[in-house]
Amino acid sequence: MATVEGIAGPVPAGRPAGAWTIAWRRLRRDKVALASAGVLILIILACFGGAPLAAKLVGHGPDDLFPYAQSSLKPVGLWSHVPDTSITESLDPLAPPPTKYGTTLFVLGGDGPLGRDEFLRVLYGGRVSLEVAIGAAFLAVLIGAVLGTVAAYFGGVVDSVISRFIDLVMAFPLLLFLVMVGYTTVGNRLSRYTLHGLFSPGVLALIVIIGAFTWFYPARIVRSEILSLRRREFVTAAESTGAGDPWIIRKHLLPHVAPTLLVWGSIAVATNIMLEAGVTFLGAGIKIPTASWGTLLASTWGTVANPTGYNPATFSAWPTLAPTGAIFITVLAFNQLGESLRAVLDPQAIR
Amino acid sequence: MTIGWRYLLRRILVSIVLLWLLSIITFAIYFAIPQEPAAFLIDPQHATPAMIEKAHKQLGVDKPVTTQYGKFVWRALHGDFGVAFSGLSYNAQSELEGTAVGAEVIRAAAVTGWLALGGIVLVILFAIPAAMAAASRVGSWLDKTLLAVALIGISTHPIVIGVVLQTFVGNRWHVTPPGGYCPILDSASAVFDPLATHPEVCGGFSDWASHMILPWITFALFFIALYMRIVRVRLLDVLGADYIRAARAKGAPESRVLRRHALPNTIPQLITMMGMDIGTAVGVAVYVETVYSLPGLGRLTLGAIRGDAGFDLPIIIAVVMIVGAAIIFLNLLADMVLAVVDPTIETRAPRRAQATGGVV
Numbered sequence: 225m226a227t228v229e230g231i232a233g234p235v236p237a238g239r240p241a242g243a244w245t246i247a248w249r250r251l252r253r254d255k256v257a258l259a260s261a262g263v264l265i266l267i268i269l270a271c272f273g274g275a276p277l278a279a280k281l282v283g284h285g286p287d288d289l290f291p292y293a294q295s296s297l298k299p300v301g302l303w304s305h306v307p308d309t310s311i312t313e314s315l316d317p318l319a320p321p322p323t324k325y326g327t328t329l330f331v332l333g334g335d336g337p338l339g340r341d342e343f344l345r346v347l348y349g350g351r352v353s354l355e356v357a358i359g360a361a362f363l364a365v366l367i368g369a370v371l372g373t374v375a376a377y378f379g380g381v382v383d384s385v386i387s388r389f390i391d392l393v394m395a396f397p398l399l400l401f402l403v404m405v406g407y408t409t410v411g412n413r414l415s416r417y418t419l420h421g422l423f424s425p426g427v428l429a430l431i432v433i434i435g436a437f438t439w440f441y442p443a444r445i446v447r448s449e450i451l452s453l454r455r456r457e458f459v460t461a462a463e464s465t466g467a468g469d470p471w472i473i474r475k476h477l478l479p480h481v482a483p484t485l486l487v488w489g490s491i492a493v494a495t496n497i498m499l500e501a502g503v504t505f506l507g508a509g510i511k512i513p514t515a516s517w518g519t520l521l522a523s524t525w526g527t528v529a530n531p532t533g534y535n536p537a538t539f540s541a542w543p544t545l546a547p548t549g550a551i552f553i554t555v556l557a558f559n560q561l562g563e564s565l566r567a568v569l570d571p572q573a574i575r
Numbered sequence: 576m577t578i579g580w581r582y583l584l585r586r587i588l589v590s591i592v593l594l595w596l597l598s599i600i601t602f603a604i605y606f607a608i609p610q611e612p613a614a615f616l617i618d619p620q621h622a623t624p625a626m627i628e629k630a631h632k633q634l635g636v637d638k639p640v641t642t643q644y645g646k647f648v649w650r651a652l653h654g655d656f657g658v659a660f661s662g663l664s665y666n667a668q669s670e671l672e673g674t675a676v677g678a679e680v681i682r683a684a685a686v687t688g689w690l691a692l693g694g695i696v697l698v699i700l701f702a703i704p705a706a707m708a709a710a711s712r713v714g715s716w717l718d719k720t721l722l723a724v725a726l727i728g729i730s731t732h733p734i735v736i737g738v739v740l741q742t743f744v745g746n747r748w749h750v751t752p753p754g755g756y757c758p759i760l761d762s763a764s765a766v767f768d769p770l771a772t773h774p775e776v777c778g779g780f781s782d783w784a785s786h787m788i789l790p791w792i793t794f795a796l797f798f799i800a801l802y803m804r805i806v807r808v809r810l811l812d813v814l815g816a817d818y819i820r821a822a823r824a825k826g827a828p829e830s831r832v833l834r835r836h837a838l839p840n841t842i843p844q845l846i847t848m849m850g851m852d853i854g855t856a857v858g859v860a861v862y863v864e865t866v867y868s869l870p871g872l873g874r875l876t877l878g879a880i881r882g883d884a885g886f887d888l889p890i891i892i893a894v895v896m897i898v899g900a901a902i903i904f905l906n907l908l909a910d911m912v913l914a915v916v917d918p919t920i921e922t923r924a925p926r927r928a929q930a931t932g933g934v935v
Contacts (some may be wrong), residue, residue: 364743387591392596394906397898400876404604407880462898498732502862505734507881525738539742549733556730 238468243569247483250568257564267554271350279344285353286348287513290339298540299339345515345536346546350554352516356430357496361489363435365442369485372446376454387447393440399502405433406508426510430503434496442488449481483569490562494555501551521546583911590903597899598651601892604642610885612636615660633671634660647743649893656680656893661879679896680875686756687860687871693787694856695793703797707833713811721803729802733859736795736824737866744789746804754868787842790867795861798852805848809841816840843917850909853902872898 241249251257279285375386406429417428453459454477462472496519503509504518505525512519524543583697589856611619613630624628631637635646652659656676661672705725709718745753777786813819814837823829861873868874876894879887 327597388593391589391903392593392600394854395593395597395899395902396854397857397895397902398854399861400873400880400895400898403877404880404886494730499858501732502734502858506861506865506877521732521734525734544735544738548732551732551735552727552730556726558728 238392239368243483247568251564254564254568256560257568260560263553263557264561267350267550267557268354271347271354275344276345276350278347282341282344283339284344286341286344286515288340290341294514298519299543300344332360340513342520342543342546344516345520346550349517349520349547350550352424352427352510352514352552353497353500354554356434356500356510357425357493358518359427359431360434360438360496361492363431363489364492365440365485365489367435367439368442368444369446371439372443373450373477373481375443376447376450377469377473377477383447386443390440390447391435396437398437399499399506401437401502403506403508404434406430406503407538424510424514424516426514428510430500434499438492438496441492445484445488447483449484450477453477454478487562487566487569488559490565495556497551497555497558500545501505507561517547517551522535530549576698581647584906586910590907593832593903594896594900598648598892598896599644601895602640602647603772605886605888605891608886612660612888614886615663617889649762651896657881657889659890660887661890676893679890680872680893683872683875683894684897686869687864687873689759689787690790690794690863690869691856693791695756696800697804698798699796701795703806703838705803706810706836707838709803709807709824710810710814710837711829711833722807725800725803728796728805733797733862734866735787735795736796737863740789740793741866747827750788751840753789754866755786756867756869757786759783778807790863790869794856794864797859800854802845802848806845808839809844813837813840818875843913846909846913846916850906850913853905853914857898 273288371389374384392513447567459472459476462476467475500516501518501521504516507522507523509515510519512523520543611627612634613619613622613627617626618629628637635643638646642910647657654677656672658673659676659679660673663671666672669782692914705721709721712718740889744750759780760778808835814833822832827836831934857873860871861877862913863869864871864873865877872894874889879890879894
């Protein structure tokens with residue numbers, strides 16, 4: 225039997241398209257969303273796969289120093305050949321540089337007085353920034369979903385305690401606490417955990433700290449959504465069939481909250497990229513020489529503890545433009561993807 | 576329309592408990608971190624244990640944590656936040672003298688307050704008209720341009736905006752001072768600018784305003800972009816409603832429909848968003864103060880945290896308390912304003928309010 229008789233004529237048999245299928249169909253028609261997703265995939269590929277590949281191709285790493293990579297105090301520009309040496313061979317600043325040209329500073333030139341390869345640093349820095357941003361957003365969603373669900377589902381004293389806890393974390397000046405913990409020995413000790421070299425130093429610490437102070441937002445969203453879902457008929461129906469609490473939460477409640485969390489997570493990644501750069505600028509995040517988009521900005525403009533300020537003699541636009549552009553494109557793509565997801569996942573949307 | 580007094584009282588009580596917990600947690604974090612506060616007075620590397628003990632006694636950190644905390648609460652309740660650890664010196668009677676934290680924090684809070692106030696005025700002045708212009712001609716080039724500008728605004732880091740404005744407007748074109756702060760009232764005092772090579776003397780309203788223009792713009796740009804998008808979307812929602820069709824049908828001009836019928840309906844959501852963004856605003860203020868060397872709360876705390884001698888507890892706890900109190904109070908205020916302007920919100924029935932998780 226291929227069809228059954230519906231009110232408006234025959235309808236296809238079998239399962240109707242699920243919410244995710246419908247959302248996927250809508251997403252495929254959204255050009256902005258597809259473009260954002262494409263850009264993000266490119267960026268992730270470039271940062272995680274492309275960075276080591278590029279380093280192999282040009283024959284030096286992101287932290288290698290090239291003191292000759294500057295001309296008249298400014299870092300060299302695009303596509304320059306520089307002497308492949310990490311030491312200055314003569315103390316006389318007017319002495320000609322060694323004539324043996326060994327390496328190419330690929331595409332973006334040097335990063336300032338130390339002359340590191342800016343292009344490689346943007347790629348490797350993206351790896352660190354993305355790890356921090358995605359990791360922290362994931363952690364926040366995880367904590368927020370668990371606490372929000374527990375608060376709304378069980379209610380009563382549990383709800384009061386968790387809600388006041390949410391209020392408390394909300395009242396914390398997040399940035400000041402990030403900086404406070406970042407400057408301490410606790411932060412330094414956390415920075416040493418790299419999961420056997422899986423992450424760069426400092427990444428895990430930032431993930432934990434940012435996640436621990438931003439979970440209240442998804443927790444509030446989940447709590448209010450589950451509170452309204454809790455009294456709906458389908459939950460009562462599930463209860464009447466004898467379903468247990470874990471089953472109802474997993475099978476009937478969380479699937480309704482997942483789209484909202486996905487949207488929040490996508491926008492949170494954008495916010496976290498900004499936060500990483502900000503905290504590093506304030507001197508408490510990733511430490512130089514580890515490359516991240518924040519440390520790239522900080523090595524040009526200095527940190528709070530060590531401000532560089534504007535100096536027309538050494539000023540060059542590239543070391544600012546490169547990380548700024550990288551942050552801009554990534555944040556833009558994550559924000560746009562989040563907005564598009566919000567539109568396609570909304571069951572009330574007419575399209 | 577009205578605010579239930581019981582509800583207000585309950586919210587205020589909860590706020591006080593929250594502030595109290597905030598102070599406990601700050602103390603706990605401070606004492607969980609191993610450090611040597613004696614470094615503020617002496618060099619602990621070359622000091623005898625007796626000297627360190629004397630320094631601890633003078634700083635008041637020799638007593639148990641609970642005693643110190645009790646003393647802090649007792650003094651704070653009397654409006655006294657103690658003396659900062661840094662900048663202590665001995666006077667002629669060989670007594671310790673230092674800066675009172677309360678006065679210092681109030682001075683810094685005034686700077687941050689001016690920054691935020693000017694920024695909010697800019698946000699309201701620009702975000703709402705831009706949103707109305709965009710919403711009145713959906714899909715036009717004006718709408719698309721405004722949306723693109725807003726997208727750039729929320730995707731560029733405030734630090735970068737600040738640094739770029741400072742470099743070009745301040746340092747290259749010399750339109751405004753590149754940084755520093757001038758008091759609004761004093762007729763003359765030295766500019767606060769650690770980067771300045773020649774200390775200038777300035778003060779008064781025009782000097783104050785010229786130093787604040789760039790910080791205000793930097794602070795506001797991010798929020799203008801954010802709020803323009805939100806108000807635009809909300810306006811588009813509202814413009815589809817039946818009562819708008821009714822207003823148009825009776826012949827009201829489009830500008831009046833937008834201003835008198837649609838705009839008021841976006842205000843409750845605007846207030847809710849503002850309440851939730853106060854934390855973000857504090858963060859942006861810290862960036863702005865850092866870039867332009869404004870002596871506000873952000874810089875004060877950063878100085879207290881990253882000092883060579885360690886954490887300056889009296890300053891940190893005072894700032895955390897004042898910022899926490901501001902966030903809690905402004906959130907409460909947002910909820911109260913919301914209850915007044917939005918007649919669908921009921922605060923008189925605390926039982927129901929609790930079931931839906933407070934007012935919002």
